[in-house]
Amino acid sequence: MLKTDDSTKIRLLPEDVIGRIAAGEVVERPAAVVKELLENSIDAGSRSISIDVKDGGLSLIRVTDDGEGMSRQDAICAFQRHATSKLRSDADLWSIRTMGFRGEALPSIAAVSHVRLLTATRSDEVGTKLDVAGGLVGNMTDAPPVAGTRIEVTALFEQQPARKKFLKSTATECTHIIRVVQQAALAWPAIQFRFTQNAQELLNYPTVRSERERIAQVYPRAFLDHGLPLHDGQTGASLTGYIIDAVHAKPSRIPQELFVNRRPVRSLTVSHAVGEGYGSFLPRGCHPRFVLFLDVDPERVDVNVHPTKREVRFSDNEFIHQLVRRAVRQRLSGGVGAPGRDDTEVSERATPHVAVSWPDSSGMPTSRPTETTVLPQPGPEIQLAFVSEAAEPYVRVPAGEVVALGQISRTFLVAQVGGDLVVVDQHTAHERVLFERLYRAWTARSLQAQPLLLPDPLDLSPDHVALILRHQEELGKLGLEIEPFGATTVLLRSTPVGLGHVDPKVFLEDLLEDLHQWERVPTLEARVRSVLASLACHGAVRAGRSMKLDEIKVLVEEWRTEGEITTCPHGRRTSFRLSTDDLEKMFGRAGW
Ligand SMILES: Nc1ncnc2c1ncn2[C@@H]1O[C@H](COP(=O)(O)OP(=O)(O)OP(=O)(O)O)[C@@H](O)[C@H]1O
Ligand SMILES: [Mg+2]
Numbered sequence: 001m002l003k004t005d006d007s008t009k010i011r012l013l014p015e016d017v018i019g020r021i022a023a024g025e026v027v028e029r030p031a032a033v034v035k036e037l038l039e040n041s042i043d044a045g046s047r048s049i050s051i052d053v054k055d056g057g058l059s060l061i062r063v064t065d066d067g068e069g070m071s072r073q074d075a076i077c078a079f080q081r082h083a084t085s086k087l088r089s090d091a092d093l094w095s096i097r098t099m100g101f102r103g104e105a106l107p108s109i110a111a112v113s114h115v116r117l118l119t120a121t122r123s124d125e126v127g128t129k130l131d132v133a134g135g136l137v138g139n140m141t142d143a144p145p146v147a148g149t150r151i152e153v154t155a156l157f158e159q160q161p162a163r164k165k166f167l168k169s170t171a172t173e174c175t176h177i178i179r180v181v182q183q184a185a186l187a188w189p190a191i192q193f194r195f196t197q198n199a200q201e202l203l204n205y206p207t208v209r210s211e212r213e214r215i216a217q218v219y220p221r222a223f224l225d226h227g228l229p230l231h232d233g234q235t236g237a238s239l240t241g242y243i244i245d246a247v248h249a250k251p252s253r254i255p256q257e258l259f260v261n262r263r264p265v266r267s268l269t270v271s272h273a274v275g276e277g278y279g280s281f282l283p284r285g286c287h288p289r290f291v292l293f294l295d296v297d298p299e300r301v302d303v304n305v306h307p308t309k310r311e312v313r314f315s316d317n318e319f320i321h322q323l324v325r326r327a328v329r330q331r332l333s334g335g336v337g338a339p340g341r342d343d344t345e346v347s348e349r350a351t352p353h354v355a356v357s358w359p360d361s362s363g364m365p366t367s368r369p370t371e372t373t374v375l376p377q378p379g380p381e382i383q384l385a386f387v388s389e390a391a392e393p394y395v396r397v398p399a400g401e402v403v404a405l406g407q408i409s410r411t412f413l414v415a416q417v418g419g420d421l422v423v424v425d426q427h428t429a430h431e432r433v434l435f436e437r438l439y440r441a442w443t444a445r446s447l448q449a450q451p452l453l454l455p456d457p458l459d460l461s462p463d464h465v466a467l468i469l470r471h472q473e474e475l476g477k478l479g480l481e482i483e484p485f486g487a488t489t490v491l492l493r494s495t496p497v498g499l500g501h502v503d504p505k506v507f508l509e510d511l512l513e514d515l516h517q518w519e520r521v522p523t524l525e526a527r528v529r530s531v532l533a534s535l536a537c538h539g540a541v542r543a544g545r546s547m548k549l550d551e552i553k554v555l556v557e558e559w560r561t562e563g564e565i566t567t568c569p570h571g572r573r574t575s576f577r578l579s580t581d582d583l584e585k586m587f588g589r590a591g592w
Helices: 015-020 030-043 072-077 090-094 105-111 161-166 170-187 211-218 221-225 268-281 317-332 343-350 380-387 426-443 462-470 472-476 504-518 524-539 549-561 580-586
Strands: 048-054 060-065 114-120 127-133 136-143 148-154 192-197 200-205 227-234 237-244 256-260 290-296 402-408 412-417 420-425 449-451 457-459 481-484 489-496 575-578
Touching: 030 048, 030 060, 030 105, 030 148, 030 170, 048 170, 072 127, 072 136, 105 114, 114 136, 170 192, 170 200, 170 211, 170 256, 200 211, 200 462, 211 221, 211 237, 211 290, 221 227, 221 237, 221 504, 227 317, 237 317, 256 268, 268 290, 268 317, 290 317, 402 549, 412 426, 412 549, 420 426, 420 549, 426 524, 426 549, 457 504, 462 472, 462 481, 462 489, 462 504, 472 481, 489 504, 489 524, 504 524, 575 580
Parallel strands: 048 192, 256 290
Antiparallel strands: 048 060, 060 148, 114 127, 114 148, 127 136, 192 200, 227 237, 237 290, 402 412, 412 420, 420 575, 449 489, 457 489, 481 489
């Protein structure tokens, strides 16, 4: 039995508590080691944490922090099973405010690897170096008194060949580690996180002051640009974060991040409530996307229900479900409790890319039309028609012929098609037209690239540059020539022929989201469709751009030629149609 006295912070737990702490497989893969070490560094009050790995963590995982460190006595205790400084009694299990509490992680890691610990507290005159191999504490020597802790894990699973066999490629293991680091980073914006693999820096998130700024470091800009801030609270629980505006939802599920008391977890209750909150706001085939921080009174949530703490249990599920569902619903409908639309949305609507060149039938952009809303010319003939019988007898426009009538709110085009009244959303309809053309050209292998004359260097994070480079060749086949231009910059050299103006910076953000998905989508066709859909969306005329009657006619005709499909590639509606029969019924003329 280990002796403890008041000078040490780590104590053995009473047996009954040990019994209550579920044992479990903590170390399933390198990312799980990183998760545990990061959580320890966070609990130690670190301001800056560096994670360095080699070969997806299999050769080396090293986590260095500037936290409170450990005394020599604590350093030995740390590798004892069920030894923790974070929990003292049974009652504490119900008010956990630290990431760790089981006193299990370090001994579990040390049981399946070689661990070297270097640590010192701020008051230590000499630091401690300790080697632990196969669970056995070995050499302890002096080390420089650098305040903080560094843990190096090598030879992971060397004695567990069965476990090692289950691991995936180093690239996949690295991706899992990146996820773990990103999740920790999202939850702790005030901590700096750096991550390198094989000496190459893949992530670097300097300290920021808000969750919003951290989200901007982690996710492509498009998420925040189309995200709605959420803030809702009640006694015992509060919900903050961002949810994607329903009109910008996509088939993508990235991100779907939930943190309960800063812990990254999955929760059926919460995902279900988010889904219900979106309800019918969500276009078909699209998913909610969110980064949500749910802070619950520690007494109302059990965090000790999963071996790697990936799940939690709420004492009152219905209360949490209601809170989340209501907050999401109210935010989407702009109702009570929803803060005003934030600046980014305002500026998005005001950015110049809402006015685009309209390609003529040759696919070449024509000059920009004037910005006034176009209505049918109210000439004297029309006024005359009001007061007297029209000279011409009533005629139905021949089937298929399009008569452009005008535009409403610079967004909806109104036309007569044969005997029908058709209202078309100019953006989604054009998006559909462009998508069908691009897709046809791709299947016929005739997709051509149009070089951009003066490509601007676009700044990205190193992992995003790497993501693009991994798919550079496939993207080239879609007319997207993207070249690296330094470690954190790329050039977009071409887009496919036939699109309107594409803002490279904004497009790239969406492309990155598609590429995130690519890594999970097995079929080439599905991958290609997602990127072509993004291209079509960016190349299509925006809502807010006024259109002349001849442009309206061309677009409605093109939309008809492409099959009058009633949704855009992202599932949003393109059109609405009323036949003469419908109109007659509506006005009580049916049966005349
Ligand atoms: N980076 C660190 N800085 C300071 N102290 C640390 C650090 N890592 C571990 N410790 C100390 O070692 C103890 C054991 O760590 P370990 O991760 O095994 O258990 P825990 O964090 O208490 O609980 P859990 O098993 O749930 O993670 C911790 O309670 C803490 O006191
Ligand atoms: Mg721990």
